[in-house]
Amino acid sequence: MRQVRIHGRGGQGVVTAAEMLARAGFLAGHEAQAIPSFGSERTGAPVVAYCRFDDAPLRTREPVLAPDVVLVQDPTLLGPAAPFAGLSPRGLVIVNTTSDAPAVRAQAAVDDIGAHVVTVPATSITMTHLGSPKPAAAMLAAYAACADDITLEAVQAVFRERFPGRVGDANASAAAEAYAYVRAERAATGGGAGLPSGAPGTTSTEVSHA
Amino acid sequence: MREVLEGSQAVARTVARCRPGVICAYPISPQTHIVEALSVMARTGELTDCEYVNVESEFSAMSVSIGASAAGSRAYTATASQGLLYMAEAVFNASGMGLPIVMTVANRAIGAPINIWNDQSDALAMRDAGWLQLYAADNQEAADLHIIAFAVAEELGIPAMVCMDGFVLTHASDVVDLATAEQIDGFLPPFRAQQVLDVENPTTIGTMAGPESFTETKYLQHLRFLDAAEVIDRWSTAFRESFGRQTGGLVARYDPDSLDRNNLAPPGDATDVTVIAMGSVLGTLQAALVPLRAAGVSVRLLGISSFRPFPELALREALGECRDVIVIDRALELGAGGVLTGNVGRALAGTRSRIHSVVAGLGGRPILEASLRDVVARERAGQLGRLEFLDLKTGGVPVPPVGATEVAR
Numbered sequence: 369m370r371q372v373r374i375h376g377r378g379g380q381g382v383v384t385a386a387e388m389l390a391r392a393g394f395l396a397g398h399e400a401q402a403i404p405s406f407g408s409e410r411t412g413a414p415v416v417a418y419c420r421f422d423d424a425p426l427r428t429r430e431p432v433l434a435p436d437v438v439l440v441q442d443p444t445l446l447g448p449a450a451p452f453a454g455l456s457p458r459g460l461v462i463v464n465t466t467s468d469a470p471a472v473r474a475q476a477a478v479d480d481i482g483a484h485v486v487t488v489p490a491t492s493i494t495m496t497h498l499g500s501p502k503p504a505a506a507m508l509a510a511y512a513a514c515a516d517d518i519t520l521e522a523v524q525a526v527f528r529e530r531f532p533g534r535v536g537d538a539n540a541s542a543a544a545e546a547y548a549y550v551r552a553e554r555a556a557t558g559g560g561a562g563l564p565s566g567a568p569g570t571t572s573t574e575v576s577h578a
Numbered sequence: 579m580r581e582v583l584e585g586s587q588a589v590a591r592t593v594a595r596c597r598p599g600v601i602c603a604y605p606i607s608p609q610t611h612i613v614e615a616l617s618v619m620a621r622t623g624e625l626t627d628c629e630y631v632n633v634e635s636e637f638s639a640m641s642v643s644i645g646a647s648a649a650g651s652r653a654y655t656a657t658a659s660q661g662l663l664y665m666a667e668a669v670f671n672a673s674g675m676g677l678p679i680v681m682t683v684a685n686r687a688i689g690a691p692i693n694i695w696n697d698q699s700d701a702l703a704m705r706d707a708g709w710l711q712l713y714a715a716d717n718q719e720a721a722d723l724h725i726i727a728f729a730v731a732e733e734l735g736i737p738a739m740v741c742m743d744g745f746v747l748t749h750a751s752d753v754v755d756l757a758t759a760e761q762i763d764g765f766l767p768p769f770r771a772q773q774v775l776d777v778e779n780p781t782t783i784g785t786m787a788g789p790e791s792f793t794e795t796k797y798l799q800h801l802r803f804l805d806a807a808e809v810i811d812r813w814s815t816a817f818r819e820s821f822g823r824q825t826g827g828l829v830a831r832y833d834p835d836s837l838d839r840n841n842l843a844p845p846g847d848a849t850d851v852t853v854i855a856m857g858s859v860l861g862t863l864q865a866a867l868v869p870l871r872a873a874g875v876s877v878r879l880l881g882i883s884s885f886r887p888f889p890e891l892a893l894r895e896a897l898g899e900c901r902d903v904i905v906i907d908r909a910l911e912l913g914a915g916g917v918l919t920g921n922v923g924r925a926l927a928g929t930r931s932r933i934h935s936v937v938a939g940l941g942g943r944p945i946l947e948a949s950l951r952d953v954v955a956r957e958r959a960g961q962l963g964r965l966e967f968l969d970l971k972t973g974g975v976p977v978p979p980v981g982a983t984e985v986a987r
Contacts, residue, residue, distance in 0.1 A: 391582045402751035428865035
């Protein structure tokens with residue numbers, strides 16, 4: 369089973385991101401589930417949503433407590449939302465930020481955690497293409513650039529289906545740019561960042577990195 | 579076609595394919611997405627031959643549903659929590675008048691204190707309203723149950739609530755395989771009202787019944803309700819044969835080891851402890867109990883699919899020789915214990931069963947697999963009390979983090 373937790377703020381499309389991630393995972397051939405959590409329903413309030421992939425139908429309804437992958441849609445949450453909590457030791461954290469991985473670790477006060485940190489300026493990429501700060505497609509594309517769970521094409525397809533026309537197309541092109549950005553970033557760092565290939569049925573403890 | 583859908587969308591599309599003649603609802607979290615989706619379908623014409631009526635309150639929503647059903651239409655509504663309480667008087671009237679309205683309840687806690695999150699206090703507060711109450715374990719079942727609910731309600735002349743855990747199911751996206759309109763047309767008979775208000779032949783329904791006849795009226799209503807168990811079982815069996823899915827029924831049995839839902843699973847043994855639950859926690863229990871079984875713990879799982887009528891006979895049959903029971907209860911009867919537990923206790927009266935009640939998931943508290951496994955382990959060790967509250971924090975009411983609440987102004 370692959371477990372994903374998404375952190376963001378009300379209005380950033382966190383719940384939509386989880387749903388789109390489940391749809392993209394389903395398109396990629398997995399069983400999938402998205403679970404939003406709801407707080408005080410205010411713009412700007414911290415929001416968390418969860419997603420699971422597996423090869424067998426998903427039964428559990430508990431929140432994701434031990435994620436393999438964490439997406440942080442707003443870097444101001446690195447401290448207060450404790451996005452690294454429960455993270456698998458070999459997990460993957462993708463942060464929407466213009467700063468780099470060491471800065472993210474310092475901000476989250478997690479210098480000693482073995483997870484891979486990938487950064488992507490998803491908001492600025494999305495502003496260029498879409499013109500509004502809803503970075504979900506770019507974040508999911510960054511995830512696709514790091515793991516085989518989903519593909520860029522699946523991310524683009526589910527956004528085009530959900531938002532037909534200009535909005536879907538803009539999300540798809542933002543996704544393409546974010547994907548290319550993370551691919552280049554990985555190439556520059558020797559490709560170390562990213563979950564290994566393999567079915568989501570692989571448990572996090574069995575995951576190994578090149 | 580298998581697809582990923584939000585639970586509310588799955589329910590709305592299935593309800594639309596059941597061809598309701600009148601939909602009247604007032605939005606309230608976590609039911610809102612269902613009625614929003616249906617109102618869009620009515621506006622765009624995707625939902626044909628259906629009048630969507632906007633009203634100012636839940637009381638009016640149920641009143642319009644009563645009028646629509648009495649005038650000969652298949653009527654549908656949906657609500658939750660305070661909305662269900664606000665329409666309570668009309669809810670009782672609908673069943674008293676024998677009108678087969680179908681209503682989705684997106685289960686939510688009841689205030690005060692204000693809480694928009696899930697538990698089952700709302701529908702269970704209406705347990706004596708004379709409505710059928712069918713509970714969905716997952717979103718596939720939530721969608722499918724509406725088809726069964728219309729069929730059963732209309733055969734019996736008894737209204738039906740389809741209860742699904744708010745947010746946990748309504749707002750979760752899952753892989754579902756919805757029945758098509760053609761499939762539903764082939765399964766669900768067209769609505770034929772058993773009583774219709776007719777201006778050519780004026781009659782009154784819901785009229786006065788004095789002391790000379792009220793008891794007999796209620797007695798006959800009770801007998802009709804007792805028929806419901808057989809009718810629910812029959813339609814659920816027909817659904818399984820038509821669609822190949824185990825849905826609804828009275829009691830859900832689960833395979834001892836795989837924990838797959840299996841209506842042919844054997845009854846319990848005297849050495850077993852059986853966990854009884856209702857709604858979406860059944861999925862979490864399936865996941866939680868597999869490793870316990872693999873470790874040799876003799877634990878079984880049973881789901882209550884029909885809370886009204888309460889399936890006393892089917893429950894006893896499924897328990898078999900098992901006398902150790904844990905009820906996971908998502909509603910609290912203050913001063914007494916779990917609501918479901920009380921019904922299980924009445925069903926098992928005289929069986930010398932040892933029943934433990936575990937109140938869990940109130941007001942949206944997540945129910946965790948590890949906590950459920952701990953409950954079973956403590957029962958096996960003889961350490962589980964008669965009434966416990968899952969993951970109860972001690973030392974007073976916890977204070978939410980700053981910014982997470984509107985309480986401190």
